[in-house]
Amino acid sequence: MLCNHLWRGLQIRGGILAGWDDILNEIKNSPLKNAVDETRHSYLRRLSELTGRNTIAYYSSWLTRQVENTDINDNDMNGFMNTVRGLDCSKSLDLILHTPGGSPMAAEAIVKYLRSKFGKDIRVIVPQLAMSAGTMIACSAKEIVMGKQSSLGPIDPQLNGIPAYSIQSEFEDAKADLAAGNGNFNYWRLLLSKYPAAYVKMASDAIALSDTLLKEWLTSGMLEGAGDKTIERVCNSLNEHVDSKVHARHFDAAFCKGIGLHIIDLEEDQCLQDAVLSVHHCYVHTFAATAAVKIIENQNGKAFISLCRQ
Numbered sequence: 001m002l003c004n005h006l007w008r009g010l011q012i013r014g015g016i017l018a019g020w021d022d023i024l025n026e027i028k029n030s031p032l033k034n035a036v037d038e039t040r041h042s043y044l045r046r047l048s049e050l051t052g053r054n055t056i057a058y059y060s061s062w063l064t065r066q067v068e069n070t071d072i073n074d075n076d077m078n079g080f081m082n083t084v085r086g087l088d089c090s091k092s093l094d095l096i097l098h099t100p101g102g103s104p105m106a107a108e109a110i111v112k113y114l115r116s117k118f119g120k121d122i123r124v125i126v127p128q129l130a131m132s133a134g135t136m137i138a139c140s141a142k143e144i145v146m147g148k149q150s151s152l153g154p155i156d157p158q159l160n161g162i163p164a165y166s167i168q169s170e171f172e173d174a175k176a177d178l179a180a181g182n183g184n185f186n187y188w189r190l191l192l193s194k195y196p197a198a199y200v201k202m203a204s205d206a207i208a209l210s211d212t213l214l215k216e217w218l219t220s221g222m223l224e225g226a227g228d229k230t231i232e233r234v235c236n237s238l239n240e241h242v243d244s245k246v247h248a249r250h251f252d253a254a255f256c257k258g259i260g261l262h263i264i265d266l267e268e269d270q271c272l273q274d275a276v277l278s279v280h281h282c283y284v285h286t287f288a289a290t291a292a293v294k295i296i297e298n299q300n301g302k303a304f305i306s307l308c309r310q
Contacts, residue, residue, distance in 0.1 A: 020281045027285060036289050040282035041301040047275040048094075048299035054087050054118070055299040056080070057096040057279065061287040063129075069306050070293050071102030071158070072133045077109055079296030079304030084117055087298060092121035095141070096279065101132020104157045104210045111140040111217060120221055125266075126150040127280035129250075132158060135238060136210060139261065140217035147266035147273065151250035155214060155238045157206040164203035171200040211239045222262050230260045 023043075027035045048055040058079075062070035069075065093114065114122055124130070124141040131153035138144050138152060146152075156165045174188040218231050237259040238251075257263045266273045286292055297303035 054093045059283040061293045062100045082304045083298040093118040096125045097130040099134040107133040143262040145264045146253040167203040
């Protein structure tokens with residue numbers, strides 16, 4: 001009844017809320033000059049009305065546009081400050097994440113800020129991908145909502161777009177090869193000269209920080225009281241590079257449940273699924289139709305939008 005009441009009057013296709021092509025047609029047929037923005041605002045607001053929770057969307061265009069500022073970085077704090085201002089922070093928060101990840105230090109600041117405003121009643125919704133530092137932020141939540149199409153990823157951090165594990169591994173391989181006296185000094189000197197001084201130390205520190213933050217957030221949030229063994233299993237499964245092989249490895253909902261994370265299946269609630277995916281389609285269309293590369297936005301339409309500089 002609640003679902004039918006709140007979503008009455010929305011564009012329906014065979015009992016299912018408007019999909020990717022339906023929303024595209026809705027934007028194209030709108031008489032409004034800013035149809036992309038108005039359509040996105042409408043669906044995000046209705047998602048918040050459905051759940052009764054504050055809703056902030058954090059979206060990056062990295063899948064369609066490989067440019068500067070698509071990663072999680074310190075500038076994002078300005079976006080979160082802008083979107084939190086004016087919200088009723090006594091209510092809980094849904095954070096919708098679609099990101100390739102980025103700086104664990106920036107992720108730490110974002111998590112601390114959101115927890116200071118909303119406490120621990122924060123739910124992360126992953127419509128498609130929340131990788132690397134995005135996975136870390138998701139794990140700081142009370143629970144994570146994922147669909148069959150959703151993925152988290154290894155939390156190994158990136159330094160200027162390069163996975164820290166890859167940097168560390170290259171130096172370890174060089175050390176072992178040179179110690180064995182294989183005569184490859186010039187090869188390794190040329191290969192490793194691309195890194196600034198002390199870069200391997202920075203990589204090691206970033207890996208250690210990611211592990212520390214993940215344990216801290218799981219212990220104080222999602223897995224509070226679960227015990228050290230459970231938390232260690234989650235951390236070892238996410239913060240490694242041997243089994244996952246590559247930084248971009250996708251971990252689906254079944255895998256995330258299996259290691260011990262609190263995962264809510266998006267498909268359990270048809271109304272929520274329709275609402276979340278409609279919002280997701282709106283952001284995909286926004287990136288395709290505009291110069292936006294990152295959007296941090298709340299249900300009231302207050303947004304912090306970064307544009308492509310190229």
